[in-house]
Amino acid sequence: MKRSFLGVLLLGLCAIWISDARADPPIKYAIAVHGGAGNGWLRLDGEERIEVHTSIKQAVIIGRDILAKGGTSLDAVEQVIRHLEDDPIFNAGKGAVFNSAGGHELDASIMDGRGRSCGAVAGVKTVRNPISLARLVMTRTRHVFLSSDGADVFAKEMNVDLVDQKYFWTQRRYDAWQRVKAKQKDDHKGTVGCVALDSHGNLAAGTSTGGLTNKLYGRIGDSPIVGAGTYADNNTCAVSCTGVGEHYIRNAIAYDVSARMAYRKQPVEDAVSEIFEKTLIADKGQVGGIIAVTHDGKITMQFNTKAMARGAADSSGRFDVVLVAD
Ligand code: ASP
DSSP, X not given: OHHHHHHHHHHHHHHHHHHHHHSOOOOOOEEEEEEEEOGXXXXXXXHHHHHHHHHHHHHHHHHHHHHHTTOOHHHHHHHHHHHHHTSTTSSSGGGOOOOTTSOXXXXXXEEETTTTEEEEEEXXXXXXXXXXXXXXXXXXXSOXXXXXXXXXXXXXXXXXXXXXXXXXXXHHHHHHHHHHHTTOOOOOOOOEEEEEEOTTSOXXXXXXXXXXXXXXXXXXXXXXXXXXTEEEOTTSEEEEEEEOHHHHHHTTHHHHHHHHHHHHOOOHHHHHHHIIIIIIHHTTOOSEEEEEEETTOOEEEEESXXXXXXXXXXXXXXXXXXXXXX
């Protein structure tokens, strides 16, 4: 009797041990990247689509390699976004859209999930890589947010790469500006963002944009606003948003993803889909996307436009890059 009881116990323990050994290993690092949500991506010709796909793929590789070597999520986010800012096909850095005055004003923010330190710049006109300036605001000042001329002066002091406004002139964005001025639809695609979990367990998020085509001079969108377009907290997740920024600002969307996880214990997937279904639709903000990665490496990339350029990778070998809706 005693023997058979022991036998059953041993068998049970073995079963638990085997099922544990088969369980997926925990995700050590994970990264997700977006290149903006918008129906306009569908109007690209074949070659342009390949260009976008290739660039997002390169961005994911840059970030994944940093994380795989034990680098930090902040470095991954900054380097991924710098790469996308230098590519004229995205509405960030080089490819920034035109504002109503025919100029370019760039916005960016970055956040460290460790202690919620963050940095942001808005309305900068001479900075090649606004995401790096945002990081410098975080690490080299006692502030979190610098705007317009003050941010450009700070950029000079920090010796970052400065460029002339002409640097941001691209035919694609000029044509888009003409279309929007002629009252045609703005397909607002091309803002870039990145969220990452590193092997030290730290999250980071960043977003960079030229804003909306023909935006009023001085308009600031959600991308540089921590809690609206960007958020990161090691206890929950890192978030980067894209879409018509006004909806994201008034609904504190990036923070809401994190708050839903913290207070309602919602899985990130559900938190983001409920924000689309309830908050953004009710606010008629039915055009945009959200990417997030959690403290345990779960990635979600959701949008309600017809397309969002995006990619993801993690330590389990996941690697994907997609442009249109699945
Ligand atoms: N969210 C950006 C803004 O409103 C634009 C975009 O994501 O396409 O400035």
